[in-house]
Amino acid sequence: MTDLDPVIHAQARLRIMAALSGLDDGDRMTFPRLQQILDMTAGNLSVHLTKLEQAGYVEVVKSFRGRTPTTSAGLTRRGRVAFDDYTAALRTLLDPPKEG
Incomplete structure (x- = not known):
């Protein structure tokens, strides 16, 4: 059985x-x-976002546009790999190989 990453598995974080x-x-x-x-x-x-940032999956950047503070988020390389691994594990769980 493939384990699903518990950090990503929470609905909001997924x-x-x-x-x-x-x-x-x-x-x-x-x-x-x-x-x-x-x-x-x-x-x-x-x-x-904080939980995902602590796991190293997301980078949160705070900056300014003129005088207005702006916060943005994006996946880190580690986060992209973790998400790809998570989706692959989910596919395996949903469609296990046929024995035969």
Whole structure:
């Protein structure tokens, strides 16, 4: 049996990883856009981004556009590999090899 990464497996974090995996390597999505896409509260999104950041899966960057603070997030290389491994494990779990 293949183990699923418990950091990614939580529904909210899986949704975050899926949304960010659609970006090109090195690209980031702004916090408000991610919040809008996922229909999550700012607090909930922030908590789950922090957990993913602590695992090294997501990089959160705080900067300024003029005088306006901006927060954006993107997958790290480690995060992209972890998400690819997670989806492969899920496919194996859902469609196990046929014995025969």
